[in-house]
Amino acid sequence: MLTSVDPDVIRALSDPLRLRIVNLLARETLCTTHLVEETGARQTNLSNHMKVLREAGIVETEPCGRYTYYRLRPEVLAGLSEQFAALAASARGVGENKRACP
Amino acid sequence: MLTSVDPDVIRALSDPLRLRIVNLLARETLCTTHLVEETGARQTNLSNHMKVLREAGIVETEPCGRYTYYRLRPEVLAGLSEQFAALAASARGVGENKRACP
DNA sequence: CCATTACATCAGCGCGCGCTGATGTGACAG
DNA sequence: CTGTCACATCAGCGCGCGCTGATGTAATGG
Numbered sequence: 107m108l109t110s111v112d113p114d115v116i117r118a119l120s121d122p123l124r125l126r127i128v129n130l131l132a133r134e135t136l137c138t139t140h141l142v143e144e145t146g147a148r149q150t151n152l153s154n155h156m157k158v159l160r161e162a163g164i165v166e167t168e169p170c171g172r173y174t175y176y177r178l179r180p181e182v183l184a185g186l187s188e189q190f191a192a193l194a195a196s197a198r199g200v201g202e203n204k205r206a207c208p
Numbered sequence: 209m210l211t212s213v214d215p216d217v218i219r220a221l222s223d224p225l226r227l228r229i230v231n232l233l234a235r236e237t238l239c240t241t242h243l244v245e246e247t248g249a250r251q252t253n254l255s256n257h258m259k260v261l262r263e264a265g266i267v268e269t270e271p272c273g274r275y276t277y278y279r280l281r282p283e284v285l286a287g288l289s290e291q292f293a294a295l296a297a298s299a300r301g302v303g304e305n306k307r308a309c310p
Numbered sequence: 311c312c313a314t315t316a317c318a319t320c321a322g323c324g325c326g327c328g329c330t331g332a333t334g335t336g337a338c339a340g
Numbered sequence: 341c342t343g344t345c346a347c348a349t350c351a352g353c354g355c356g357c358g359c360t361g362a363t364g365t366a367a368t369g370g
Contacts, residue, residue, distance in 0.1 A: 120222030204237035
């Protein structure tokens, strides 16, 4: 396996609310106000989550007046997809390749 | 998006040690003793992590005498890969599809 | 038979993380 | 200018989770 799955990205996606946000952003670009409406979470809480997603490189921001729009970075998700595909392929090739009992 | 990313599976993979274990198991089938040697973690700790991976459906066990071998379930990883690929594809299609400011 | 090994489970501890309320800053409206 | 709105940041709280030591239970070896 050349590049393993990035732990930081996975960690950022491990929160249910953040995963919901990613799913929402996969349909349309939204600002914090929209996300507050959609998720029912507080603004402060949401802002914290967006910071995590931003620092993990999953999301990028686009300021628009006094609004901040968030959009997904598809390359990151595509990278995850490839890394898991590589893991799955490697796992399929394991077969009866088990290390002997010590 | 038909099937979104499974939060439980992602959560199970969000721990660095568990991710290491998955990477190890992608190469060869191992038992707990091997994993203790490879990771340096305590047996108790490892057993807890294996329980999490098992309950998430990522790993299946094969008892072999007094040893317990663990092997990955490639379908789960392949499923993750497809789900992230779908997310990435959807994210690419978003473009300038941004919801209007309220 | 008893000792050892492999593994699971449990109770307990400590820290990290998600949630919140309060506060600060910048952008627009009037 | 002042007030309001959108958003970020901070301090604090509480719970969950990862780690550990102790204990239980099979399976093997002598």
